[in-house]
Amino acid sequence: MCDVFVAAGDSSPIAVEWTMSELMKNPEKMEKVQREVRHFFDKRGEVNELKYLKSVVKETFRLHPPAALSLPREGPETVVVNGYQIPSRTRVIVNYWAIGRDPSHWTQPNQFIPERFLDTCIDYRGFDFQLLPFGSGRRVCPGMNYGTAVVYSLLANLLYRFNWELPNQIKPQDLDMSENFGGAISRKKNLYLIPIPYHAP
Numbered sequence: 570m571c572d573v574f575v576a577a578g579d580s581s582p583i584a585v586e587w588t589m590s591e592l593m594k595n596p597e598k599m600e601k602v603q604r605e606v607r608h609f610f611d612k613r614g615e616v617n618e619l620k621y622l623k624s625v626v627k628e629t630f631r632l633h634p635p636a637a638l639s640l641p642r643e644g645p646e647t648v649v650v651n652g653y654q655i656p657s658r659t660r661v662i663v664n665y666w667a668i669g670r671d672p673s674h675w676t677q678p679n680q681f682i683p684e685r686f687l688d689t690c691i692d693y694r695g696f697d698f699q700l701l702p703f704g705s706g707r708r709v710c711p712g713m714n715y716g717t718a719v720v721y722s723l724l725a726n727l728l729y730r731f732n733w734e735l736p737n738q739i740k741p742q743d744l745d746m747s748e749n750f751g752g753a754i755s756r757k758k759n760l761y762l763i764p765i766p767y768h769a770p
């Protein structure tokens with residue numbers, strides 16, 4: 570049980586904070602996702618229909634996987650992967666952060682472009698190896714469904730109920746996106762935003 574609490578940590582809030590950061594940095598994407606969220610909730614749509622919001626979340630997981638590295642794995646047999654021989658019992662740690670920014674899989678890998686997910690079925694559930702924020706295989710994150718439900722419901726509420734502004738006349742392009750180094754990759758500096766309540770017309 571203790572392992573579950575440690576692993577659950579604050580991954581979902583970290584993902585929400587990165588998503589809001591990327592949206593503040595890209596006001597046109599913020600406008601687009603808020604238009605979608607408000608349209609669906611005002612018309613009492615299904616959360617499943619929030620296609621752009623889902624792409625925004627995938628793109629955030631690609632650029633900012635809250636857990637950058639896999640848990641260590643050890644193979645029982647010697648294997649060759651991409652020409653590299655990995656002897657049996659070697660401990661292997663996979664860098665999910667680097668995979669998400671690998672230019673051989675992603676065009677403009679360091680740019681926040683949620684649209685790249687609109688016309689593909691690439692997902693983060695562990696079957697598409699270029700996007701592994703929850704890992705893959707036997708040790709895939711067991712909290713994935715709960716974690717993503719928290720991320721979606723927090724974001725949908727924040728985006729529906731408020732418009733957001735940066736304090737102290739900070740310009741979107743100047744928003745600091747430095748990362749903390751550690752088990753969970755959070756923002757180095759907290760994100761401070763001014764909420765402005767939205768009232769449905």
Ligand code: HEM
Nearest residue numbers: 573576577580581636639640702703704705708710712716
């Ligand atoms: C956005 C939220 C979350 C992210 C991005 C995330 C990500 C990850 C990653 C990358 C791993 C390592 C998988 C691997 O080594 O391949 C992991 C493992 C794990 N996660 Fe999560 N996680 C999240 C939320 C949660 C939640 C909410 C729980 C529990 C309620 C949880 C419980 C666990 C546990 C127990 C493991 C260890 C699994 C094992 O060793 O077999 N996670 N998670």
